[in-house]
Amino acid sequence: MLASAFGNLSQTAVNAMMPEIMGEFSLDVSLGQWLTTSYMLVLGIAVPAATFLGKRFTTRQHVFIALAFFLVGALADCLASNFAVLLAGRICQAVSTGLLLPLMQTIAMTRFPEGRRATAMGIAGIAMGFAPNIGPTVGGALSFSFGWRSFFVLLLVGVAVLGVATALLVRGGEGNRSERFDTLSFMLSALGFGGLLLGFSEASSFALTSPFVWGPLAAGAVFLVLFVRRQKRVDDPLINMGIFKSGQYTVGFAVLCLLHASFMGVTLVIPLYVEGLCGGTALDAGIVLLPGTLAALFLNPLAGVLTDRFGIRPVTVASGALLAVGSVLMVFLDEETPLAVTTFCQAVRAFGVSGLMGPLISWSLAGLPGRIVTDGSSFSIAGRQACASLGTSAMVLLIALAGTSAAAVANPALPYQLAFAFSAVFAVATFVGIVAKVR
Template sequence: GVAMGFAPNIGPTVGGAMASAWGWRSFFVLLAALTCVLTLCALVLVKPTKPHNAAARLDAVSLSLSTLGLGGVLLGFSDASSFALSSPYVWVPLVAGAALCVAFIVRQKRLESPLIDLGVFRSARFNAGFAAQNLLFASFMGVTLVVPLYVEGLCGGTALQAGMVLLPGTVAALVLNPLGGVLTDRIGARRVCLVGGLMLSAGAVPMCFLDAASPLWQAVVFQGVRACGVSLLIGPLTQWSLADLPRPLVPHGSSLSIAVRQACASFGTSAMVLAISAGQGIASRGGLADGLRYAPDALAALPYHLAFGFSAVLSLCLLAAIAWKVR
């Protein structure tokens, strides 16, 4: 939870500071250096271990189907922000990716030792937690992109200011993720998740009404509140969804949740970018010849209202799912 809450928020802050001081290419130099350090650490520190099941083998076909299937779907959604929905750059990867995902599911049902045992879906509790985690990641990951776009594109702020708006979420992740785990162990997941869901919605809904005239402190407060909600949800939802699975199925449920929720995070981000692109098209047809940055009216803010609104709807759906299912 600390990793998932900390990294998306500290990245724009560090990146904004580096872009302001040394240019935007400097951040990619840092990423390359960190990748080299990570690779060296993995080679030195990650020791080989004996497998729990010596007969188990990696099914390369299943791995390829899942990678290409999810990749194709995400590519289609990403291209939808740049091309018309009727463009082959959109529907070809979408159709191909969906077909490969179906083929992956069919193959898992036929294998004696599947890459992912789909028996995890026999648990109603896992299904509810799985859906809730996907809504959570689709809601909050994309906002870490939309907020900097809003600050720089509509408000005329700097990259550093955009990163500072996300900084409270970094502090929240460091403090509230462990606290959420402690509280879940003591009072149960339901009350912790309800508080987290309420905070996420309380921060997400007001962001739909931000415009160029809104002071940046409002964006800081709203984003900080929603970040606190996210930090109280990641760990408890994960623990609650896996707790009902038989022990041999826990690794399968965990792996599936991690893979799909990351895909949903990318889907949410793509959908928000698509909403911004659609809103900019509407605004341009409304006669904003000078561009969004210099038009601080309701029409100029429409692209960001649509993106923030999409995130808010997902947050409210998550709150409803928690209230209904998490016990």
């Protein structure tokens, strides 16, 4: 969980350090943004490979491989003398995170007794919810105080300590040395998920008719179909598509994708709204996001404990209602809305997200036989990454398009209200899916 938290922390912390990095290497925005875009792309591509590592190697070996990538990446970024080295370091860190996230979820679902799995997944939710949200705050504070390289020094020290802990504490069963790596399946997966992620990311920068958008999306969809077909035909699939024979997993996968399409982009839209429309500062935007960020630290484990004690339905229905209500309220924010009200609405949303993440993941994976839990975890993470990218790009695109319309002159808040409305639609759909299908 701590290793995964370092990976997710690194994913978002660079956002706050970007101005200083761009200044040192004389980068423009279009080039600098690849430090974050590439991380998301590579993470989504690397996740399916975690299923092979989980079968081929012991848990300790799996963790060592992932930490080695992270150490190399953090060291490269500490010493980077040019943008290419810095980008290569980010890619290594993304590979590490992609290999660790499915392992973390698999351990939560297979190494704990049935009545404690939601609690374990709730604690794992700290890595998935709290770490990426606090990342910009940590990155910004270190960059301001000691320079941007200090963040990667912190990562180096932390991951080195985790490496020692792994050597002393982690145990695991024997890996299956006969397990084969299907290179063609991995290439199809990389092109499929990578194409979707790239297309969704570019949708915020180019028109929907641009080949930079529809080209990667079309190619990604085709390769993903080919990937799924191949998994059903080979003896050693990279990801066992038998995961979708479980109705519980299928429902959980769909609801989690709706959830990620709803909430990830809002963390980008809120700073734009606070600074661009309300005339606030970056500090004001951080304060608006802070209650939800801190909530993730406590509510993720609490939601897991409550799920183990009272069952999945009451926890997810209550949390889904908070998400839906908070998201709908945000549609009515405008330039006159006090920041305290915006903070309250965002906190309600964040409380709902924190109460849904761990319970839904553990519930969906609980519907799978133990031998394919890693397959289900990997495919779910990759799918959620793609949906988060879709939601974020759609919200930014709505702000850009509506911002140039005549209606925005009469109502300057319209672009942001449309972005929040997009989030609200998916939030309500998440709630409806929970009420209808989650038992």
